[in-house]
Amino acid sequence: MRVWPGKFWLNTWTGVPEKITLRADRPVDRMKKDTSKRWIAVIGNPNAGKSTLFNALTGLRQRVGNYPGVTVEKRTGTAYTLHGEAIELIDLPGMYSLSPRSPDEEIALQVLQGKATGLPRPDAVLCVVDASNLERNLFLVTQVMELGLPVLVALNMVDVAEARGVRIHPEQLEQKIGVKFIPTQAHRGKGLVELRAALGQRLSQAGERKWTMPAPLAAAVGQIAAAWREAQPAEIRAEGKALELLSGSGEGPEGARKLAMAWRERFGKEAYDWAAAVAGARFAYLRDVLHQAGVGQGWREVGWTDRIDSLVLHPVFGWGVLAGMMMALFISIFSIASFPMEWIDAGFSALGQLVQGHMPPGIFRDLLVDGVLAGVGGVVIFLPQILILFFFLGLLEDSGYLARAAFLLDRVMHRVGLSGKSFIPLLSSYACAIPGIMATRTVEDPKDRLTTILVAPLMSCSARIPVYTTLLAAAVPATLFPAWGKAAALLGLYALGTGTAFALAWLFRKKMLGGGSPPLILELPPYRMPAFRTVLLRMWERALIFLRRAGTVILALSILLWFLSNFPSTSGEASERLAGSFAGQLGHWLEPIIRPLGFDWRIGIGLVASLAAREVFVSTMSIVYHVGGEEGGLVQAMRGATWPDGAMIYTPATCVALLVFYVYALQCLSTVAVAKRETGGWIWPAFMMFYMTGLAYLGAWLVQLIARLVGG
């Protein structure tokens, strides 16, 4: 940070050192000691570069959690002003206006209004606007200003605006609109010093409405606001709240509510579209302000984005590009990831040997090697694949391609009753159904959203990868099944899940829930070089979440399973000891139910254990077959497993049946929990559990039936 000790900082826009003006009520030393940090909400339109700016300001000092009671992701982080004051930033979901139409927009509004549980009302709002698209971006700013909070505007992507011929004079905008504007280029780290300096200063209290209200509306709002002030004389935002009441979204004194209802009815009778009048008046004001401040519309010439779009959105070639992207994604997951996976595997094996070499034989050593290391190692090994998936998703989203893919797929999705917007949650579900289900919050239509939630777990998530790879390796020897064949088989499993998801989406959306699907409205951002810092930060976040899960849930389950499969302790062969253990007893109890699928009691143990998380199947089987954390050892052990009559258990048919079972079964408690919170009850998660388990059982049974028929 280019700061002259104590007194000056370098304005990176003008190149001139400027004097630091401190907030009068907060001297530097006091601010550093201040433990009650200021909260600043970061808000902006989607694609305005809000998250990039948030990442640039907070770096690794971020925390990801959920808002209490809902699964909307809450991202907060600590930033420092130029004076060293620590401030808490809260990154709100991208939104076009303060009229919420989806759960994440609803929660953003609640945060701004100070109604979000467990969060204080922000002390100020940092609005991030796309400088090349000011008219639409400032629409939201005018609404935020009327909330009565101090506002600072980050005029982001000024380079894009200038390249398009839009000349912006921040001081003129400041003068016209009444809030401070700071030019930034978040992806290049420009303007951050100025922004940090401005965040440390007293921000102007926004406040009054600047746009002119059309006459019929002004009369209505005036009356409702007067009724409000009569009931609550201290209310300074009566006019804004009157507008909220008129839209039917707010709460207020009875007199004001009755008046609002009467005006709504009157406007309805007179066919006066007051919502259109408000939007029109705001835009007219903004056009006028931008004109006075000398901000032109710029020109729209055929640029790179249009040239790329002519290929990417082409009705024929566009599909080729999409298929190529997906292919590259899957090849990366299964080829590039294999190297770090081997290193992790070798690391855990070495650790196991180290423990065995340095500890005396006994129960504690067995617990460490066969329980902890086998269980956790069997899952951590898949971290590289998960990271590659998130890296690709981040690149696709950040470059602007993901929106094009949604556009292209809209027609296909429309056939099954969904819109292109469901594509992004479904694609995210390839990584993990949890972020996928959480991403459905951007789907505005409730029935579309519910359908997407119901089918999202059918998209093969990364937790299934360990199960698929192990079973595929067990099904056919490597000599008969070359690497490309394995990749094709994996692609087939993904296709099975995806095809079933689409078929069921059609059934649920068109036949069960009914009603038409909503029309597509989607912003197509210009193509940009992805901000690698943002993508890497997201990967880091996901890695931590995954490792935390491996270190808690999977560790606990591994220890529990080790206990269940080793106690009560009996003498004899390893297989006899397992058969007599608690887990063995449970598996034997389950065997009659799963026998028609070709599964024995040991697979039964795996199925029960992986109810909590699918990837636990591999670690469970490692524990069941006493093979430590090595994948190769497990495959050998599985191939050698037999029924009491000596017949092979893991025949190709059984492996395929087990694969089909895992394609369909909802074996992830976290998904059930997220679905419960997203759908607001147990009915839909229970339905999901029921239909997916039924489908898994039926699918596996059909595989065995076909195998018997084909095999004679």
Added chain:
Amino acid sequence: MEKKGGAKKHQPVDLTQVGSGAEVRVRSLECAPGTCQRLREMGFCENALVRKIRGGADLVCWVCGTRVALSARLARQILVEHVDGRS
């Protein structure tokens, strides 16, 4: 359904009926209130200037300095008039 030419100046037509590259002004929105609201927030408010970039089953428009994709079903509910008298 895209028709090239034929629409007279100031006569409202729906957005699917103008050719790619045409610049039009939004006259009115004939959709559900929630959809109308979202369209207005994204720049498709009454009197806004819109340039149609790409036609087809789903179309792309340039409005308020950004590209917005719309389904043809929705585009049929957006009535526009030509600003230059041409399609």
